[in-house]
Amino acid sequence: MDRRAIVDGLLADPPRVHEELYAPPELGVWLTERECYDFLADRTAPGASTLETGLGVSTALFLAAGAAHTCIVPSRTQVEALRRYCDERGISTTGLHVELGRSEDVLPGLGTDPVDVLFVDGSHGFPTPMIDWFYGGRRLRAGGIAVFDDRQLPAVAAVVDYLDVDPRWKPLARTQKWAAFERLADGNLAEDWYDQPFFTRRWTFRERVRGRVRRFLR
Secondary structure (H helix, E strand, C coil): CCCCHHHHHHCCCCCCCCCCCCCCCCCCCCCCCCCHHHHHHCCCCCCCEEEEEEECCHHHHHHHCCCCEEEEEECHHHHHHHHHHHHCCCCCCCCEEEECCHHHHHHHCCCCCCCEEEEEEECCCHHHHHHHHHHHHHHEEEEEEEECCEEEHHHHHHHHHHHCCCCCCCCEEEEECCEEEEEEECCCCCCCCCHHHHHHHHHHHHHHHHHHHHHHHC
């Protein structure tokens, strides 16, 4: 099946898995932009290893594309709704592995088996997106893709801003709502501050600008 056709079908009939949360009951699903789903579909080959924080249309997309998919979500109700949706529409859930819990609790002990695609779309409150990137991103193989939804929110924006200047990552695509990066090397992501001159220079420049603004306002 054409991957873009998968996205067409999911958006025309999305899995309504968020009715227990803040979405309007008649909607029951949180969505990102069509371009993001198309990007994920294009980058997910059959048999790819994928990892996601959060659950929704993207989860069904990974499964329909034939991925071996790990989903981290704290809600058993959402998982059950997603499985019913897939069963009713002939989407195999054989490749689905669910970790029930909050990503900041689950990811550090989940292991380091390599993945091809990471989709960060769980909790957007500080510091969870940073934790999701650090523990999820370290599992990306060289050439793997990390996608962040809701980059307009402060904690997600902080991760995107950092990856924009980290030479270990290559920006690939973005809108005002989401951003995607390619990891250029595998291995641990941890570095000390003196290994990050690209970030230190940026911070120092910002501090100089802020200092000048403060002096001007006095």
